[in-house]
Amino acid sequence: xxxxxxxxxxxxxxxxxxxxxxxxxxxxxxxxxxxxxxxxxxxxxxxxxxxxxxxxxxxxxxxxxxxxxxxxxxxxxxxxxxxxxxxxxxxxxxxxxxxxxxxxxxxxxxxxxxxxxxxxxxxxxxxxxxxxxxxxxxxxxxxxxxxxxxxxxxxxxxxxxxxxxxxxxxxxxxxxxxxxxxxxxxxxxxxxxxxxxxxxxxxxxxxxxxxxxxxxxxxx
Numbered sequence: 486x487x488x489x490x491x492x493x494x495x496x497x498x499x500x501x502x503x504x505x506x507x508x509x510x511x512x513x514x515x516x517x518x519x520x521x522x523x524x525x526x527x528x529x530x531x532x533x534x535x536x537x538x539x540x541x542x543x544x545x546x547x548x549x550x551x552x553x554x555x556x557x558x559x560x561x562x563x564x565x566x567x568x569x570x571x572x573x574x575x576x577x578x579x580x581x582x583x584x585x586x587x588x589x590x591x592x593x594x595x596x597x598x599x600x601x602x603x604x605x606x607x608x609x610x611x612x613x614x615x616x617x618x619x620x621x622x623x624x625x626x627x628x629x630x631x632x633x634x635x636x637x638x639x640x641x642x643x644x645x646x647x648x649x650x651x652x653x654x655x656x657x658x659x660x661x662x663x664x665x666x667x668x669x670x671x672x673x674x675x676x677x678x679x680x681x682x683x684x685x686x687x688x689x690x691x692x693x694x695x696x697x698x699x700x701x702x703x704x705x
Contacts, residue, residue, distance in 0.1 A: 511675015
């Protein structure tokens with residue numbers, strides 16, 4: 486009987502040790518899963534912030550380019566006005582020279598060919614002055630279009646950066662949750678396996694005692 490008791494004790498102790506090892510292994514996997522899940526979240530957040538920072542830096546470059554194009558547009562208008570003013574001043578000087586020349590020749594300024602020459606000079610000068618103004622407006626319009634495109638690009642870069650960052654965070658959260666769930670499953674599986682091992686060992690020992698007693702009764 487004593488050998489059987491000793492064997493039963495050793496068997497139960499071995500079963501408990503094995504069961505505890507299975508439970509501890511499950512707990513270890515659970516703790517590792519928590520660390521990995523947190524690491525996934527931190528990594529995804531860091532990547533999301535890098536994406537946001539990168540898109541913001543690119544957007545700032547587009548903002549700067551937009552402001553430069555707007556400045557160029559204002560400069561084009563300013564230069565065209567200056568050029569137009571100088572040109573009109575030159576036309577007035579030319580007409581003055583024409584009048585002085587006609588007067589020196591004794592030609593009547595307000596009639597005939599002298600008047601026609603002055604009128605044509607003034608008309609053509611006005612057209613050329615308007616052309617200068619129009620060219621300046623066209624140049625400014627081109628820069629305004631560039632500025633508008635840069636502003637649109639900046640807005641798109643910021644929006645895309647936010648969308649990409651949000652997607653990275655979402656993927657990270659999903660992966661983190663999956664890792665946590667795997668850890669929960671491993672811990673539960675370890676507990677279940679450990680309890681099953683302990684209970685199975687106890688049941689086996691109990692059956693051995695029962696069989697021993699039954700054989701003793703039959704032999705007696």
